[in-house]
Ligand SMILES: Nc1ncnc2c1ncn2[C@@H]1O[C@H](COP(=O)(O)OP(=O)(O)O)[C@@H](O)[C@H]1O
């Protein structure tokens with residue numbers, strides 16, 4: 651498997667810049683999988699239903715009534731929209747509901763429907779790969795009791811990237827990479843997992859960037875070769891992430907590249 655692309659809910663309707671790079675991957679016969687988020691859409695749907703859930707360490711603590719809404723938004727609305735958009739642009743996308751397909755086993759440490767821990771089993775995607783289809787995965791899991799679980803989409807993407815042993819994992823978000831002292835500092839162009847972990851331990855990352863950095867570090871632990879964080883509204887940055895070789899110098903970086911520290 652070549653690339654796993656995680657598209658953030660922060661991108662909203664601004665998905666057009668992704669299309670050409672994805673078509674190019676398909677034309678180059680490079681296999682890929684998409685995992686989508688949808689955080690802002692979930693927030694809007696919960697608010698419309700009169701619910702406001704707290705986030706702890708970047709994860710939305712989800713009770714059972716809210717889980718029904720999360721499932722409808724992520725597993726149906728947002729997923730169908732991505733599949734339709736990709737198909738309309740000649741990409742052979744197929745919808746994959748993570749829980750219905752048995753892709754993610756997830757558990758909560760607090761007994762709610764929030765995945766604090768997730769493991770991915772990519773086996774159910776095999777049939778799509780044989781048909782040269784592009785799975786578009788909604789990050790819904792199930793726990794050991796068969797209940798649906800709300801998985802942070804970055805965590806789901808990292809676990810699936812590990813299970814698929816992809817060459818690279820590309821996070822497309824609404825910021826052009828991982829920044830030091832955000833929003834005032836500079837973007838990190840290239841960093842090893844060892845250094846990134848140190849910054850994480852120092853409390854450098856907040857909000858949505860906290861689960862994203864955890865996901866980056868997990869993917870590298872699972873032996874994914876390289877992880878990229880780029881602006882999903884910047885076509886050139888997406889192309890850079892798809893084309894860059896992790897052993898090449900990173901001059902001209904258009905986002906953040908994270909690789910494994912190999913000399914420990
Ligand atoms: N150090 C940082 N570098 C970059 N972005 C950061 C950082 N710390 C916090 N952020 C915030 O994280 C956001 C991206 O995370 P998130 O909103 O969860 O995106 P997505 O929906 O794409 O997963 C950025 O828009 C930015 O506001």
Ligand SMILES: CC(=O)N[C@@H](CCC(=O)OP(=O)(O)O)C(=O)O
Nearest residue numbers: 659687688689709710801802803
């Ligand atoms: C547990 C948890 O926090 N789940 C996320 C799932 C969606 C998501 O992660 O979407 P983004 O990629 O847009 O952030 C949520 O409820 O918002």
